[in-house]
Amino acid sequence: MACFLVPATEAVVTTAVQSVMKNKEKKGAESTAHAADAIENANAKTPFSVKLGWLNKMLWGGSALLAFEHLWHGEVVPYFPFLTAVTNGEVSDMLAEMSSVGVVMAILVTAVWGGMVAVSGIIEKRAEAGDTAAENA
Amino acid sequence: MTLLITVFAAVVSTIVWYRRDDRKEYNRGFLALMFWGASLMWTVDAIFEYAELGAEYFAPAPADMINDAYLGISVVALGLIIWTVSVLIKDPKGVIKGALARGR
Numbered sequence: 001m002a003c004f005l006v007p008a009t010e011a012v013v014t015t016a017v018q019s020v021m022k023n024k025e026k027k028g029a030e031s032t033a034h035a036a037d038a039i040e041n042a043n044a045k046t047p048f049s050v051k052l053g054w055l056n057k058m059l060w061g062g063s064a065l066l067a068f069e070h071l072w073h074g075e076v077v078p079y080f081p082f083l084t085a086v087t088n089g090e091v092s093d094m095l096a097e098m099s100s101v102g103v104v105m106a107i108l109v110t111a112v113w114g115g116m117v118a119v120s121g122i123i124e125k126r127a128e129a130g131d132t133a134a135e136n137a
Numbered sequence: 138m139t140l141l142i143t144v145f146a147a148v149v150s151t152i153v154w155y156r157r158d159d160r161k162e163y164n165r166g167f168l169a170l171m172f173w174g175a176s177l178m179w180t181v182d183a184i185f186e187y188a189e190l191g192a193e194y195f196a197p198a199p200a201d202m203i204n205d206a207y208l209g210i211s212v213v214a215l216g217l218i219i220w221t222v223s224v225l226i227k228d229p230k231g232v233i234k235g236a237l238a239r240g241r
Contacts, residue, residue, distance in 0.1 A: 007178065054170055061171025062178045064219065065212050069139065069179075072208050101185050105178045112177060 001075055001085045001094040004066035006102030007109060011059035018056060021049040045124050055113040062109065138202055140179040142209030146216065147172035162229045168220040175212065 025047050070076040075084055085094035150172055154165040187194045197205070228234055 003182070004178070007174075054166075057167050057170035058174030058177070060174075061167070061216070061219070062174025062176075065143070065171070065175035065216060066178050068212060068215050069208060072211070101181060104185075105181045108181055109174055109177050112173075 001090070001097045002070070002083050003097055003102035003105060004063045004070060006098055007059045007106045008063035008067075010106045010110070011056060011063060014052060014059065015056050018049050018052040021052060022047075025049055046120060051117050051120065054116060055110065058109050058113060059106075062105075138197075138205035139209040139212060140176065140183055142206065143172055143179060143212055144176045146213045147176050164220065164223050164227060164229075167223060168216065171216055171219065172213075175216075 067076060071078075076082060077084060077087075081087060083094065085091060147169060150165065150169040154169045157163075157165065183194070225233060
């Protein structure tokens with residue numbers, strides 16, 4: 001009915017958070033006393049804002065393709081009120097679907113992203129350890 | 138069928154992203170993540186539908202299957218269009234900028 005609205009709403013929030021984080025990281029890099037250290041750190045680790053970008057792309061992309069599917073099935077229409085469930089008086093059913101299917105969708109995508117961040121963290125730590133070992137040798 | 142086609146698109150786009158060294162240039166990661174996001178969401182949809190229909194979920198009517206396949210192919214086409222537009226906006230090789238400069 002309108003389950004894609006839940007991940008789309010999460011996408012709006014995470015996009016705003018990414019924008020704030022990007023600015024903070026930029027300011028942090030500028031204020032670092034040793035520019036060389038900042039460059040070294042930047043090369044070693046992927047900034048969190050970039051990792052958050054992965055979640056944004058999954059949420060926005062997935063929501064857009066699901067919105068198209070809803071349009072295909074006539075559940076979303078290109079005119080007000082945009083949702084046929086509202087026109088047909090099935091608002092409570094729509095909200096129930098959003099709070100079950102929609103919420104699980106958002107949780108699953110976020111959980112998979114969490115896994116991606118964890119794995120990338122491990123890869124980065126291994127690379128860092130490898131560099132340190134090479135420097136010590 | 139829509140879920141299956143989208144999963145195939147996600148796997149193929151991920152392989153293409155992984156194989157290319159200049160992957161950032163063409164935003165291939167965006168294409169792969171978009172298809173993975175949709176695949177995960179449709180997986181949830183499929184689980185809820187399976188919980189409701191049981192084994193019947195795996196035996197759709199031929200007409201429904203054709204419609205779902207048509208939808209799946211359309212979804213992949215839409216995903217590719219979104220990605221193409223994103224590449225043209227990013228214009229990594231400056232082709233559009235160059236063409237506009239020549240036209241002046």
